[in-house]
Amino acid sequence: MMLLKYFMYGILASGILIFIAKVLLYGIAHRDGDYYERKYGELDRASLSGISEDEASVGADSDADKDIRDLSNIPGIVHEDEEGGGEDV
């Protein structure tokens, strides 16, 4: 009986939390890219991602950033030292 009681408590608690998170908080907190693009434009898009407008435009043109963005170039750039072994993915 006790197990069943706490099982029900678990369902209840889980349901309340999912409602708070995925319905209430999601509606308040979550913003997708298109929404902000339409509403605020590029400037706020940059502020939300944590960079200034200048940095966003300058960064996009720099060679280093191009290398990082272009995944085909990843083997060609060395950001960190490597070490062998470990877990192969």
Add this chain to the structure above:
Amino acid sequence: MYDLAGVLLHPGIVLILAGAVIALLPKAASRYLLPLGALAALAALLGTDKGLSVEVPFAGELKLSLFVCDEISWFFGLVFAVIGVIGSVYSMDKGRRGEKAASAVYAGSALMTVFAGNMLTFIIFWEVMAVASIYMVFQGNGPDARRSSYRYMVMHLFGGNMLLAGVMLLPAGITAAVGPVTDTDSLAYWLMFIGIGVNCALPPFHTWVADSYPQATPESQLFMGSYTTKVAVYAMIRFFAGTEWLVIFAAVTAVLAACMALIENDLRKLLSYHIVSQVAMMVAGLAAGGDVGAAGAAMHAAFNILYKGVLLMAAGNIFTALGLRYITDMGGLARKMPVTAVCAFIASFAIAGVPYFSGFASKALIMDAIHAGGFNMSYILVTMAGVGTWLSITMKINYFVFIKKPERELPAGASPGRAPLDDTPGRVPASVATGRVPACKVLAMAAATVLVVITGIRPEICYDMLSMDPSHLFAADHVLEYIGLFAGATVPFVLLRTFMAPHQGINLDVDRFYRITLYRGVFALSDVVHLFFAKYAVIFDNFYRSVGDALRSPGRVFGLRTTDSKEENARSIGEMVHVLAILCVIALITILVMD
């Protein structure tokens, strides 16, 4: 005279010195020096007499009280030293000297803070921790990290100054011993509370955790997730244990942070929200009062460092090997990364508090303290936060990251996995190209997982250290209560698993205020100021030039000679004088008002 050997063998000093050496020696040496320094600090701690008291003169009559130890500080010190070793091994594949030096100084300062005997020592190393951690965020993931480190700096300088101001207002000032602050009517109490609350990630000052930690490198995030908030929990135990109004506040925070984690798509940000939630549980426990509450908070902090460390290392491994940050880009990783998956699986059970995993043992003490204090609503809320942890970590991470098949197959090598609003390039580890997790990272994660398993099966080891009684821990009804709760919580998740999938985008918390509202406000104010000065530019320009001319050639003032100084030089001097004059007027008015 003071005990020089006692100073040099202080585990915190050992690590800080190691950081200094790392900063000076060649890059290649830093790989091995950080683990060596961390091991030396652990050895120094284990070899230190707990009754030892170390004081050194500071300035005038002031003294630094470097080592005062009791059960709680010893327990925190031991866990800090252990995670220091694990973290240093985890970062052995990198040769980034500055970051490693900062990590050593940061970990050393955390040790210094928990063993500090007076407020002067406490505050000095509290601030050193803040500075070192700012550097660690700054060294992180590209432009995002730089911007985030500025916000982190503002938040922590604010907190540090609040704490300092509060301490200065204490009757004994900075010479006061580290101990309870109980006068709720005093300004000192509230300033200190805000100062420590910032580091404790209590709302509305909690956003820096989810903002900055994911921007740091995985190695730095492991260190930062282990120290700043946990030192703040230690400070809460020392200063504010038994603050009853804090129980419900912390309990609500624990639930809301777990809910934020439930909707988060960035794996490392999700874990950061869980740091907020778990720290709030610790605060609820210590605020409930009594030895059980303090011991529960201390043990939960210690266990959290271990199992959260494993989860942070697992997330770091995924980023290191695949370059992935967002859960929407992941899926089926258990097949690709079995060791990481198993470790994360064990840690996810521990963090939720499943019986026979470590979180169960520490959470039991917190729940006992809250229950004994008669905080019934808080008891329910903290239980719900535990269910939220089960949903957002045990269920969500294990299912969407490791078990469920990915929505789309990733290209061999890597995927940037960027959300629409976070499309700035970050630093991609070179290991992404090889698709391999370095051995040191696997070793560190496995070692931490072993500790999680041991402390889960044999929690009495830690109970003994804190003089707690573990006899009722594995009572049948207590175990069944949690099994029933988690089994029940699984049902809605399974039924709604499609609905539970995270979405691309960005989740804004209270940081909406300073990342949008304040940002736009500052720009608007800047426009107004610009318009004003543009309108009166000629007047200001002439004023600056005439003042500058007069200062460069005083004789001109009396008509004795003319100047041939360059106009721009004169103007800059005029501007300087203008600013100085404004500052002096402000200072004068302030002094007059204060008098």
